Amino acid sequence: MEFNSLSLFATLISLTILVYLFRRRRHLQSFPTTVNLPPGSFGWPVIGETFEFLFGKPEKFVGTRMKKFSPDIFKTKILGEKTVVICGPNGHKFLFSNEHKLFTAFRPHPIQRLFRSYRTKSNESVATVASTNTTDESKVIRTPGFLKPEALIRFIPKMDSIIQQLIQSNWSSEGKNVIQADSLSKTVTLTLACRFFLGIENPERIARLVGHFDDITLGMHSFISYIPGTIFYRASKAAEAIRKELRAVIGEKKKTIAAGAPAMDILSHMIMVTDPAGKFMPEMEIADKIMGLIVAGYSTVSTAITFFIKYVGLHPEVYQKVYSEQMEISSSKNEGDLLNWDDLSKMKYSWNVMCEVMRLVPPLQGTFREVLVDFTYAGYTILKGWKLYWTVSSTNMNPEYFPNPEKFDPSRYDGEKLQPYTYAQFGGGPRLCPGKEYARLVVLTFVHNVVKRYKWEVVYPDEKVMGNMIPTPEKGLPIRLISHQN
Known part of the structure; x- marks a missing residue:
């Protein structure tokens, strides 16, 4: 019996090796011998270099391969795709200049699974769908100009008022001087996103969604697995819960539109938009697209705010300059006046x-x-x-473009010091982040209201940062608040 078990095991191992060698041979034969492919490695069978990509430092993943293979380009295999990384400022310029000509947007398979309307039909490539989909969410929000400055101007006073209320309710409890900064930054950004994108203000409804959006942002860059307890499984359950909530919101919004309410938010516009054949967008597709927009406006902005609090808390001289700038703006306003566009345009050092x-x-x-x-x-x-991966990690920590790259130095952005295409945090070209201006307004409005009320100390200066694709302080960034009124 034991012999038969060992024999079966050996047979299975042999078959696995033969299948791998056969696939490897077919894989190598699939490339034309005359093609000069980029240098690099596809890594391990099936998984490629996905582990290093997801769980290593992004700048290390990119930097080591730039040194080993080429400072301009290298190939790899991540998230199941043969991928090329084009590096440096010349790479940024090339990518931004050739969008929709040589390549188009691609969403990795975990994102396609989580956002079901992003999946392609069995006989269509992602590129085909991306180039023909007239209801792509970026087109939907760009066309009516919801995220253009002239549209956002009207939202600034409301944004200011909401942030004041959230700081008052979350940070102003008597005797509560140590708080988690990450928690408030998430609440603020999700509340504003729900108000701006969905037109809802119910704080309890929004509070129910925070944990779900955290799970989704983690699951977007993970291994697809429906085994309970895995990152992707939790993300898929979170997506179902958010989709259910959004379907309810869509139903409510349709009733208000039918009653004659004006379309003052992106969700209302999505409900009313039609394709060339005059058909309305299906509710499930609206839910997925609006969920994608909120994820984009939630995770990136809350991360920026959280680490602003950390770095300013660790550098008192920087805090003092930010405080002086914000108090100068505050002193120029009458009691009770809310922020406006001109105020935010004066926050140059804070930005x-x-x-x-x-x-x-x-x-x-x-x-x-x-x-x-x-x-x-x-x-x-x-x-x-093949896939292209655009990343800021090929320039943002390069001493050639940012001397002493580990040093926190806001003066780098004074005047015209930066070389073109070295700082590309918001992308560029046709795919320049449509929410860049929205993000700037949220961040600066938050900074103004927090700095006016408090200075703070970071409780754990060396707190570990978890999740390199979506950076998060391990302990939630506890800070000790010191009110200016004390």
């Missing part, structure tokens, strides 16, 4: 501080594209169907 925070801790590490046609870059051929 420089935020830019430096985002360089050291990028809220968005990068995005993927799919190659539409074979093309050549830096002497190497990139094949149709």
Whole structure:
């Protein structure tokens, strides 16, 4: 009996090796011998270099391969895809200049699974769908100009009022001088996103969603697994819960629109938009697209705010300059006046501080594209169907562009010091983040209201940062508040 078990085990191992060698041979034969592919490695069978990509430092993953293979380009295999990383400021410029010509947007398979409307039909490529989908969420929000400055101007006073209320209710309890900064930053950004995108203000409804959105942001860059307890399983359950809540909101919104309410938010516009055939967008698709927008406006902005609090708390001289700038703006206003566009345009130093925070801790590490046609870059051929990974990690910690890159130095952004295409935290070209201005307004409005009321000390200066794709302080960034009224 024991012999039979060992024999069966040996047979299975042998078959596994033979299948791998056969696939490896077919894989190598699939490349034209005359094509000069980029240098690099596809890593392990099946998983490629996904572990290093997801669980290593992003700048280390990119930097070591730039040194080993080429400072301009290298190939790898991540999240199941043959991928090319084009590096440096020249790479940024090339990518931003050739969007929709040589490549188009691609969402990794975990994101396609979580956001079901992003899945493609069995006989269509992602590129085909991306190039023909007239209801792509970025087009939906760009067309009516919801995120343009002239539209956002009207939202600034409301944004100011909401943030004041949230700080008052979350940080102003008597005797509560040590709080978790990460918790408030998430509550603020999700509340504002729900108000701006959905037109809802119910705090209890929003509070129910915070944990779900955290699970989704983690699951977007993980291994697909429906085994209970895994990151992706929790993300898929969270997506179901959010989708259910959004369907309820959509139903309520349709009733208010039918009653004659004006379309003052992005959700209302999505409900009313039609395709060229005059058909309305299905509710499930609306739910998925609005969920994608909220995720984008939630995780990146809350991360930026959290690490602003950390770095400013660790650098009292920087805090003092931010405080002076914000108090000068505050002293120019009458009691009870809310912030306006002119006020935010004066917060130049505060924004420089935020830019430096985002360089050291990028809220968005990068995005993927799919190659539409074979093309050549830096002497190497990139094949149709491969994926491109754009990342800030090839420049943001490079001493050639940022001297003493580990140093926190907001003065880097004074004047015209930066070389073109070295700082690209918001992307560029046709895919320049449509929410850049919205994010700037949220961040600066938050900074103004917090700095006016408090200075603070970081309780754990060396607190570990978890999750390199979505950076999060391990303990939630506890800070000790010191009220200016004391």
